[in-house]
């Protein structure tokens with residue numbers, strides 16, 4: 106099972122796990138098949154993971170089901186201690202985890218280090234929240250009765266996580282689930298399983314009991330998803346990924362009425378009003394649009410600029426984009442890594458070609474990068490409009506299209522003219538407008554005068570076709586609990 110990963114220079118080689126985790130055992134697929142994992146920066150083989158499907162997923166659910174009573178029965182503080190220990194281990198091994206993450210995902214090492222801190226932050230936050238999973242005593246409607254509520258863990262939870270934040274999206278689901286007393290079966294994206302498996306390894310070192318965290322790997326996401334949605338022992342599914350797959354999982358979950366959290370696609374508007382600090386707005390676009398090479402669900406997808414500052418803003422943005430250093434994420438100064446795969450590159454190219462064919466003007470970029478592979482040049486397009494594909498769906502790449510607007514009412518109508526509703530951003534110095542626009546935008550998350558909104562302490566999630574459920578913040582724990590009402594009579 107030797108691989109290029111040996112050249113990654115990990116301090117702790119035990120973090121590169123090439124087996125799945127079921128019931129506390131590192132295991133192979135029943136049929137022995139394996140899937141390759143490659144570095145998107147240079148296509149080098151990093152290693153392989155078991156090619157699992159429905160049977161192994163069923164066993165993982167059985168293991169989680171068997172482990173549930175004991176884990177749910179621990180005191181909140183005992184569960185919190187395990188989460189605190191896992192948080193500490195993640196930070197202790199931050200550099201190794203970041204290198205693994207960059208190797209399989211492509212993002213610059215500085216961003217990968219930040220993702221490990223972000224991911225570990227969920228463990229710490231939900232360790233704290235575990236001790237506040239309180240019910241309440243309700244003023245009774247009858248003299249001989251007392252009423253109260255209890256919060257109890259949902260049970261076994263399935264988690265399907267994406268390749269764009271292979272550590273943080275798992276940390277964000279795992280931490281509240283474990284804090285609440287749930288046990289879990291995770292299925293990381295086929296492109297990026299190693300970050301999840303490293304978390305599994307550290308979880309074992311932190312004392313997470315066998316069966317509480319199970320991780321299955323494999324290409325056959327449909328078979329694994331069907332087993333999760335169809336298995337009555339699994340009581341909730343949390344999915345981050347595309348709207349199309351989210352709808353399929355929801356339909357499959359309907360017969361068993363499973364609880365769902367769906368964090369799906371976005372199409373974020375980013376609005377620059379004429380009273381904005383333009384330099385700050387440019388920095389906000391760079392942070393929001395070009396983070397992870399444009400591969401986040403909350404990336405600015407449509408940048409609306411008020412007519413009177415359009416030319417000045419475009420000039421400043423192009424100057425900033427020209428400075429972005431493209432390269433292998435593991436190498437020094439890189440700010441923009443490769444796209445995850447050839448399909449992602451094809452989508453970016455198709456969006457740019459469609460925009461140019463429909464009247465957009467290229468200000469910078471617009472082509473594959475000289476580095477080859479899936480590298481794409483950071484791009485700014487002018488004169489974008491609603492007919493273009495990039496206005497209708499997320500590009501998921503380093504392409505910043507500038508739209509023009511005249512009035513506040515005009516831009517709110519344009520911003521909301523999408524079935525998606527995850528994040529929205531705007532820059533203004535007008536306090537009254539800050540309130541009006543944040544209330545008018547149809548999305549679950551609003552950034553005012555910032556392009557970075559993500560944190561473990563606040564609720565993350567969307568509306569409309571961007572899904573439902575909230576991850577992070579105090580609401581994030583409730584998504585993994587059932588609220589039970591107890592009525593005591595005969596007093």
Ligand code: SIN
Nearest residue numbers: 269270401402403559
């Ligand atoms: C996502 O792209 O789904 C997550 C981004 C974030 O947590 O900031």
